[in-house]
Structure formats: C-alpha cells, structure tokens
Amino acid sequence: xFFGDSSAAYESITSRMKALAVVRPLLALDDSPVKRERGWxxxxxxxxxxxxxxxxxxxxxxxSAVRQxxxxxxxxxxxxxxxxxxxxxxxxxxxxxxxxxxINTEKHDRCFSHDIGSVTADGFVVKDFPFQILKDVPxxxxxxxxxxxxAAITVLVHAVDVDIASExxxxxxxxxxxxxxxxxxxxWQAARTAHLQSLRYAKELLDRxxxxxxxxxxxxxxxxxxxxxxxxxxHVQDRSRVESQMKQQVAQLLEVxxxxxxxxxxxxxxxxxxxxLQRHSMLIDMLLKVVPEFRHQQDRQIFVAPVVHARxxxxxxxxxxxxxLSIEDSQRPLEAFVRGVLGPVRPRVMYLPDYFEALMRMPExxxxxxxxxxxxxxxAEVPDLPRFDEAQHxxxxxxxxxxxxxxxxxxxxxxxxxxWGEDRGPDDDTDHLLAMKTxxxxxxxxxxxxxxxxxxxxAVDDGTSLDDLAFGGSDFLLMPTRGExxxxxxxxxxxxxxxxxxxxxxxxxxxxxxxxx
Amino acid sequence: MTQYDDVAAAAxxxxxAMTRGKSPARSGEYARLVRRxxxxxxxxxxxxxxxxxxxxxxxxxxxxxGLILATTPETDFAxxxxxxxxxxxxxxxxxxxxxxxxxxxxxxxxxxxxxEHVARISVHKVDExxxxxxxxxxxxxAAAGEDTNPPAGSPGLEGLxxxxxxxxxxxRTDKDRTPLSxxxxxxKKAFTHLExxxxxxxxxxxxxGTYATNVQYRLHIRDQAAQDMLQxxxxxxxxxxxxxxxxxxxxxxxxxxxADTGMLPDSAPPL
Numbered sequence: 001x002f003f004g005d006s007s008a009a010y011e012s013i014t015s016r017m018k019a020l021a022v023v024r025p026l027l028a029l030d031d032s033p034v035k036r037e038r039g040w041x042x043x044x045x046x047x048x049x050x051x052x053x054x055x056x057x058x059x060x061x062x063x064s065a066v067r068q069x070x071x072x073x074x075x076x077x078x079x080x081x082x083x084x085x086x087x088x089x090x091x092x093x094x095x096x097x098x099x100x101x102x103i104n105t106e107k108h109d110r111c112f113s114h115d116i117g118s119v120t121a122d123g124f125v126v127k128d129f130p131f132q133i134l135k136d137v138p139x140x141x142x143x144x145x146x147x148x149x150x151a152a153i154t155v156l157v158h159a160v161d162v163d164i165a166s167e168x169x170x171x172x173x174x175x176x177x178x179x180x181x182x183x184x185x186x187x188w189q190a191a192r193t194a195h196l197q198s199l200r201y202a203k204e205l206l207d208r209x210x211x212x213x214x215x216x217x218x219x220x221x222x223x224x225x226x227x228x229x230x231x232x233x234x235h236v237q238d239r240s241r242v243e244s245q246m247k248q249q250v251a252q253l254l255e256v257x258x259x260x261x262x263x264x265x266x267x268x269x270x271x272x273x274x275x276x277l278q279r280h281s282m283l284i285d286m287l288l289k290v291v292p293e294f295r296h297q298q299d300r301q302i303f304v305a306p307v308v309h310a311r312x313x314x315x316x317x318x319x320x321x322x323x324x325l326s327i328e329d330s331q332r333p334l335e336a337f338v339r340g341v342l343g344p345v346r347p348r349v350m351y352l353p354d355y356f357e358a359l360m361r362m363p364e365x366x367x368x369x370x371x372x373x374x375x376x377x378x379x380a381e382v383p384d385l386p387r388f389d390e391a392q393h394x395x396x397x398x399x400x401x402x403x404x405x406x407x408x409x410x411x412x413x414x415x416x417x418x419x420w421g422e423d424r425g426p427d428d429d430t431d432h433l434l435a436m437k438t439x440x441x442x443x444x445x446x447x448x449x450x451x452x453x454x455x456x457x458x459a460v461d462d463g464t465s466l467d468d469l470a471f472g473g474s475d476f477l478l479m480p481t482r483g484e485x486x487x488x489x490x491x492x493x494x495x496x497x498x499x500x501x502x503x504x505x506x507x508x509x510x511x512x513x514x515x516x517x
Numbered sequence: 518m519t520q521y522d523d524v525a526a527a528a529x530x531x532x533x534a535m536t537r538g539k540s541p542a543r544s545g546e547y548a549r550l551v552r553r554x555x556x557x558x559x560x561x562x563x564x565x566x567x568x569x570x571x572x573x574x575x576x577x578x579x580x581x582x583g584l585i586l587a588t589t590p591e592t593d594f595a596x597x598x599x600x601x602x603x604x605x606x607x608x609x610x611x612x613x614x615x616x617x618x619x620x621x622x623x624x625x626x627x628x629x630x631x632x633e634h635v636a637r638i639s640v641h642k643v644d645e646x647x648x649x650x651x652x653x654x655x656x657x658x659a660a661a662g663e664d665t666n667p668p669a670g671s672p673g674l675e676g677l678x679x680x681x682x683x684x685x686x687x688x689r690t691d692k693d694r695t696p697l698s699x700x701x702x703x704x705k706k707a708f709t710h711l712e713x714x715x716x717x718x719x720x721x722x723x724x725x726g727t728y729a730t731n732v733q734y735r736l737h738i739r740d741q742a743a744q745d746m747l748q749x750x751x752x753x754x755x756x757x758x759x760x761x762x763x764x765x766x767x768x769x770x771x772x773x774x775x776a777d778t779g780m781l782p783d784s785a786p787p788l
Binding site for chain 2: 068096100103105108136137138139140141142143144296299311312313314315317318319320321322323324325326327328329330331332333334335336337338339340341342343344345346347
C-alpha cells in the first residue's frame with residue numbers, strides 16, 4: 001500500500017503515533033507500582049491527571065502560568081471525589097504526585113520520549129520523539145509556575161492535528177442546531193468544545209508573545225504575526241456575534257422551559273457562554289497589546305546593549321576547583337559567591353517594634369537545642385536538710401553529758417569527737433557541731449537550768465588559747481555546774497563565774513566559731 | 518523641575534529593587550520604570566548613578582525580575598555571612614552548599630541565559646553531587662599517595678572535600694533531631710535562606726525538600742556571583758577553563774560533560 005509515495009502515506013501514521021505517545025504517560029500512571037506501594041489502588045490517576053491539565057489549560061488564558069499549589073489543590077478535589085472518606089492529606093499527596101509525574105520531575109531534562117518511525121528520503125528511520133505535558137516556567141513575576149504544552153492541549157481537546165478554524169465553524173453550527181432542537185446537554189458539550197478552541201487561539205498568541213520577549217529577531221512581522229493576528233481578530237468578531245446570539249437563544253429557552261432539570265442545564269450553558277464572551281474580551285485585549293509589545297521588545301532587544309557577562313560553567317569552573325582548595329583558601333571565593341547570590345539587602349534599622357519582634361521570635365530550630373523549661377521549684381517544697389544529723393547531735397550530747405566534775409578542755413573534747421567510732425569516722429564534721437555548741441554555751445549561760453537547780457555544762461574562758469588545726473580562739477574549759485534553786489540566793493553558783501570570764505566575753509564570737517583553716 | 522522628578526523616579530526604582538517581592542508584573546509603577554530604563558538611556562544612566570551612590574551596581578532591568586542590583590565590596594547592603602551562620606565550624610560547608618545548589622540548578626552555562634529555565638533541586642541530590650566529586654578527589658589523593666591529613670594545629674589547611682567527606686549526610690542526636698553538622702542539614706539551611714529571600718520556592722518534601730528556582734536567582738548568579746567568585750579564584754591562582762579541567766580525573770569527566778551535554782533543550786517540539 002505504500003509502494004507509490006510511501007513517505008506521504010506514512011506521515012499520517014507518524015503523526016497519529018505522536019498523538020498516541022502523548023496519551024501514554026497518563027495511562028502509565030495507573031500501571032505505576034507506586035500506586036500499589038502507597039495504597040492508592042482506588043484512585044483513577046489518569047483522570048486526576050486530566051483534571052490537572054484542565055486546570056492549567058483553563059487558567060493560562062488569564063495569565064501565562066499557574067502556581068503548582070493551585071493545580072495540586074484542584075487535582076486533590078478530583079481525587080477526593082473518586083475516593084470519599086480518605087484522610088485529607090492523602091488527596092493532596094496523590095495530586096502532587098500526579099502533577100509531578102506530568103512535569104516528569106524524575107528526568108533531568110523533564111522530557112517524556114517515545115520512539116516513532118517515519119519514512120524520509122533515506123527510507124524508514126526510527127526517531128526519538130521528546131515531548132512534555134506540564135512544564136515549569138517563570139510566571140510574570142519570575143517565580144516558578146506551570147504551563148501546559150501544545151501537545152497536552154491537543155490531548156485534552158481530543159482532536160488530533162486538525163485545522164482549528166474549520167473545527168471551530170463546525171462546532172458552532174452544531175451548537176446552534178442543537179440549541180434549536182433544545183438538546184441542551186449536547187449543546188453544552190459543543191459549547192465547551194468551542195470554548196477550548198478559543199483557548200487554543202489565546203495560547204497561540206501567548207506563545208508568540210513569549211517568543212517575542214525572548215528574541216524579537218526570530219519573529220518576522222509579516223509572516224508570523226500579521227496573518228495570525230488577522231485570523232484571531234476575525235475569530236473574535238465572529239465568535240462574539242455568534243455567542244451573543246446564542247446567549248439570547250438560551251435566555252428565550254429559559255423563559256419557556258419549566259422542567260427543572262432542563263432549566264439547570266440551560267443555566268450552566270448560559271454560564272459557559274458568558275465565560276466564552278469574557279474570554280473573548282481578554283483575547284481582544286491581548287490583540288491590542290501585541291503591536292506595542294512588539295515595538296517595546298524591539299526597543300529592548302535591538303537597541304539596548306545586552307548585559308555583558310562571561311559564561312561560567314558553575315560545576316567545572318567554580319565547584320570543583322573550590323572543593324580542592326583548603327578551608328582557609330576557599331573562604332573568600334565562597335563568601336563572594338554567596339554574597340552575590342543573595343544580592344543586596346536592606347539593612348535593618350532598629351526601632352521599637354523590632355525589639356518586640358526580636359523578643360517574640362522563635363529561635364531557629366537548627367541552631368539551638370530546645371530545652372524543656374521546668375517550672376521554677378517552689379522553695380517551700382524543697383526539703384531543708386539539717387546541717388548535722390541526729391546521730392551527730394546525740395554524739396555531741398553524750399560527750400557533753402560525760403564531762404567529769406573537774407571539767408575538761410575543749411581541745412580534749414574535740415579530740416574525742418574526732419575519734420568517735422560507731423560508723424562515723426574522724427573526717428566527719430561532728431567536731432564543728434561540738435565547737436558550735438560550746439561557743440553557744442559560752443555566750444548563753446544556761447541561766448534557766450541553773451536557776452531551777454539543774455545541772456548544766458558551762459564554758460569558761462580562762463585565757464588559754466586553742467591550738468587546733470580547724471578552730472582558733474580560746475580553749476574553753478567545760479565543766480558541769482549545779483545552781484542553787486531560786487530563792488536561796490541570787491548568786492547562781494560558786495565558781496560558776498570565773499573573774500575573767502566577762503572580759504573574755506567581749507571577744508568576737510565569730511572568732512571562736514570560724515574555722516582557722 | 519522635570520530633572521528632579523527623574524531623579525526621584527530613578528531613586529524609586531532602586532528602592533523597589535531593594536524591596537523583597539516587588540515585580541514589574543505586579544506593580545504598574547515598577548513596570549513603567551523598567552520600560553523607561555530600557556527606552557531612555559539617560560534615565561538608565563541616572564538609575565546607575567543612584568545605585569552607585571549606595572555602592573551598588575545596576576546590572577540590568579528585567580521584565581519579570583525588575584532591576585537587578587549587585588553589591589560592591591564597599592557596600593553596607595551586602596549580606597553578612599557571619600549572620601547567616603554564626604558557628605564558624607559550619608560556615609565553609611554552608612557556603613559550599615550554596616555553590617553546589619547553583620551548580621545543580623544550572624548544569625550548563627547556557628542555562629543561565631535561558632529566560633524560561635526553572636530548575637527543581639532537592640537537598641539529597643545536591644549532597645550527592647558534592648559527595649561524588651569529593652570521592653573522586655579522595656581516590657585521586659589515595660592513588661598519588663598524598664597525606665591528606667592537615668598539619669597538626671592548623672585544621673584550616675584541610676581540603677574542603679575532605680571536610681565534606683568527614684561529615685555524615687544525616688545523623689541523629691539523642692533528641693532524635695538531625696544535627697546541623699550533617700550535610701543534609703547544611704544544604705537545607707542554605708535552601709531555607711534562599712527561600713526566605715524569595716529566590717526559590719519549596720515544591721515538595723521529596724528528596725529531603727525539593728525547591729524550584731526563579732528568575733531573580735538566575736540573574737544574581739549570572740550577573741554577579743559567578744563572576745565575583747571566578748575573580749577570587751583567579752586571585753588565588755586557580756583558573757579552570759570551562760569543560761577543560763587541567764587534569765580531568767577519570768571519573769570527573771563523566772560528571773561534568775556527558776551528563777550535561779546529553780541534555781535535551783528545555784522545550785519539546787510541538788506536536
């Protein structure tokens with residue numbers, strides 16, 4: 001069958017294969033092992049993908065690109081529709097995965113590819129056909145956003161390589177006929193097709209304008225712009241006329257139709273036609289912009305000197321040499337790079353609200369280990385441990401009680417206290433307690449006990465100084481004394497107060513107590 | 518009177534360029550100024566002079582990114598690296614992470630001239646890139662029998678690649694958090710700073726965090742960062758020609774060339 005002019009005949013096969021190839025990445029989504037691994041069996045992923053493509057196509061009319069989050073959000077809604085009752089986060093995860101597969105983020109060049117045969121002058125050859133579906137581009141503010149390729153629009157409108165203008169006319173005629181016969185659901189379909197055709201015009205114009213911005217020299221005004229502009233102008237004129245008519249027809253039908261179902265359909269058709277009309281005004285707006293834009297780009301690109309910069313291969317000229325440098329040497333070049341990347345910043349001038357902000361700011365997670373703040377301990381709840389335990393008190397009391405009648409020197413008692421056995425060694429501080437109690441007895445003569453006629457130990461300073469490693473002061477003489485009960489005499493007891501005792505009482509008490517070491 | 522208005526307009530343009538998140542596409546005033554910059558050489562000169570007063574250089578006016586300003590060594594408006602990373606021990610690798618991100622985003626020099634170029638880069642891939650070349654250097658040093666240990670007492674003489682290899686990509690502290698010393702954490706920190714300043718935008722959490730670059734980031738690297746660093750390297754006597762390493766190691770050639778030249782153009786032919 002290809003014996004005559006085989007290359008011409010095969011061209012149609014090549015072109016249809018290309019169309020089929022574009023469908024493949026979508027269908028492959030549902031065969032992906034990821035679907036099973038992540039438990040997404042219930043979702044129809046190819047259909048989620050179509051929603052995403054629809055979303056981008058319908059929105060790029062108003063601007064050149066759409067933020068990825070917007071697309072993911074809309075695709076997630078379609079996922080939610082398919083599988084109600086799943087956790088909300090899953091829909092978004094499914095949608096993000098589908099959108100990223102459509103961008104083909106796994107491949108470095110982002111291209112899908114398919115081998116397609118064609119017949120050329122050299123005979124049959126198989127060539128790689130690369131294509132993209134969704135594409136990362138900078139939006140009007142230079143931020144990353146998504147746009148849809150021509151290939152994807154073709155998949156979407158399921159019309160393979162046809163003349164757009166003629167299909168447009170066919171769609172209109174069909175729509176009008178259907179409206180006359182009031183077959184509204186079919187009319188809605190036809191209106192939608194016409195609507196998508198308008199979108200293709202808009203996309204074509206946008207592409208031309210983008211191309212113009214990149215390099216105005218590639219555009220030949222007469223060949224590339226004048227013809228398409230004229231065509232698009234005619235299209236807008238015709239469509240506006242036809243759609244205004246249809247809108248009237250729909251309005252008339254709405255007046256006479258009482259059936260609720262049909263009324264709803266008519267209303268949605270009315271909305272769709274309204275949207276078409278709005279889109280046309282946008283197209284007109286774009287048409288008006290093309291000529292000034294062309295001039296502006298000419299000014300910018302042809303008459304403005306391009307920025308002079310040497311092309312630098314970042315990896316082989318900067319990264320690899322830097323890695324070979326020592327830490328010290330690499331500092332200046334790397335700092336220069338980072339300063340350049342981050343560009344100028346506005347210095348922050350400190351003013352009052354800044355203090356507030358600075359105080360309220362959470363420390364950056366990476367820098368600071370967050371430590372749990374404990375409630376401040378209530379002092380009242382902290383147990384107040386005694387300086388000396390009961391055993392020490394008992395030991396000192398026993399020592400004092402065992403003082404012989406003729407009295408004993410403090411130095412001897414200290415020795416005893418330090419030698420004390422019974423699970424306390426010479427190193428513990430029972431001697432401190434003893435010294436303290438002795439000083440106390442010197443300062444506060446146990447008058448009450450003496451007056452009652454009880455025996456009490458008193459401390460007497462006879463001027464002998466203490467020779468001890470830990471304590472300084474007087475080597476007190478400790479002796480038990482019994483006072484006469486009150487009434488027999490005011491005198492507290494014989495020999496109770498040596499004559500020099502009051503004088504030595506003027507000594508600093510702290511001196512007696514303070515360890516000398 | 519008009520000449521004073523022009524000065525005000527030129528200063529306004531510089532002010533807009535210094536403000537984060539301003540774009541000619543979103544501000545009619547900015548768009549008009551960008552047009553004037555393109556169309557009126559006198560006005561463009563005025564803008565350059567205003568920038569010069571701040572010790573800045575006006576590089577170009579881009580229809581999407583607006584006026585691109587570059588810092589000079591004298592300016593007070595440059596970012597202080599010490600503020601970005603207070604810990605000196607992490608600083609060299611943090612700075613390296615910035616360079617590695619850029620080299621991953623623009624694998625070919627022509628990518629920096631492509632107005633449509635948008636790169637998606639993940640933390641893990643950036644780390645992988647650096648680690649791969651560091652490993653090549655390690656093998657080369659081992660083959661040459663070099664002593665790679667820095668002289669005692671001067672850790673600053675250690676090779677950057679060796680410092681990188683000594684760090685783990687990830688790690689766990691007792692509190693189950695990745696420590697900053699891990700290279701993933703350092704790369705992530707660089708990305709976070711870029712995102713805060715509006716140069717990249719997070720797209721997903723895959724690969725330790727994936728980010729898409731924008732036009733301004735590309736222009737900053739093309740117009741200033743790459744040139745400045747090249748000069749600093751030249752001052753050290755290090756000058757590598759693109760694609761022609763002085764002595765390309767066997768493994769490195771594969772990384773630099775084949776992966777890059779094998780790439781297809783960004784746009785697919787229409788069906």
